[in-house]
Amino acid sequence: MTTLQDIQLINIPVVEDRRGNLAFIQEKVLPFEFKRVYYLFDVPSNSFRGSHSHVNQCEVLIALSGSFEVVLNDGKEKKSFLLNKPNFGLYIPTGIWRELENFSSGAVCLVMASDMYEEDDYIRDFDQFLESKK
Ligand code: TYD
Numbered sequence: 441m442t443t444l445q446d447i448q449l450i451n452i453p454v455v456e457d458r459r460g461n462l463a464f465i466q467e468k469v470l471p472f473e474f475k476r477v478y479y480l481f482d483v484p485s486n487s488f489r490g491s492h493s494h495v496n497q498c499e500v501l502i503a504l505s506g507s508f509e510v511v512l513n514d515g516k517e518k519k520s521f522l523l524n525k526p527n528f529g530l531y532i533p534t535g536i537w538r539e540l541e542n543f544s545s546g547a548v549c550l551v552m553a554s555d556m557y558e559e560d561d562y563i564r565d566f567d568q569f570l571e572s573k574k
Contacts, residue, residue, distance in 0.1 A: 441535065441573065442514065442533045442534060442535040442536055443514045443516070443517075444512060444514045444517050444519050444536075446533045446536075447512060447519070447521075447530070447531060447532065447533070447536070448471065448530075448531040449521075449528055449529070449530060449531070450469065450470065450471075450500060450528065450529040450530075450531055451527065451528065452464070452465060452469060452502070452526075452527045452528065452529055453469065454527045461527075463526060463527050465529075465552065470500050470529070470531070470552060471498075471531055472498050472554045473554065474500075474552040474553060474554060475553065475554060475555050475556055476552070476553040476554075476555065476556055476557060477550065477551065477552050477553070478550075478551050478553070478557075479504070479548055479549060479550045479551065480540070480543075480547075480548070480549040480551075481547075481548045481549075483508070483543040483547060483549075484543070485542070485543055485544070485545065487541075487543065488539060488540065488541050489539075489540040489541075489543075489549075490510075490538040490539045490540040491537075491538075491539055491564065491566075492537070492538070492562045492563060492564045492569075493534075493535055493536055493537045493538070493562075493563045493569050493572075494534050494535070494561050494562060494563070495534065495535075495560075495561050495562075495563065495572075496534055496554075496555070496561055497534060497553055497554045497555050497558075497561050498531070498532060498533045498534050498553075498554045499531075499532050499551050499552065499553045499554070500529040500530065500531050500532070500551070500552045501523060501529065501530045501532065501540075501549055501550070501551055502523070502526060502528070502529045502530075502549070502550040502551075502552075503523035503524050503525065503526060503528075503547065503548070503549060503550075504526050504548040504549070504550045505526070505546055505547060505548040506524070506543070506544040506545065506546045506547030506548065507522060507523060507524035507542075507543075507544045507547060508522075508523055508540055508541065508542055508543040508544065508547050508549060509521065509522055509523075509540070509541050509542045510523060510530055510532075510538055510539070510540055511538070511539040511540075511541065512532065512536050512537070512538055513536070513537040513538075513539075514535075514536055514537075514573070515537070515569065515570055515573030516573075523549070524544075529552075535572070535573065537563075537566065537569050
């Protein structure tokens, strides 16, 4: 059973250059092999995203631009992370409820996921999530 102890902040390698910085993600940077990338952008500041957990999939979230908060819940405890640096990834293992909120203007949230989009992998009902953690 996953808990908040399993969350990781991942340092993404960056090549610094006077021309600007370059960050890269390849095999072994993330604790899983990713099969899908998606991103959230133009998110209104009063909007909430997420509100679900996954049965099998895990994800890494990166604030490519701007900032937003990610509130994680393992069914017992909650912890909030402010993502505002493009060289840090927040690793969310399977079985963790997430809420994304307080998006700054221009924020872009990149998500790298362990598998293809599959609605059956989502738990979107909080009570059902709590039940799954028993
Ligand atoms: P949703 O899971 O509600 O987004 P978030 O959790 O980031 O707030 O997804 C919104 C819609 O987009 C929903 O109809 C499912 C669809 N979708 C895809 O088609 N492919 C994807 O990879 C993702 C993440 C969502």
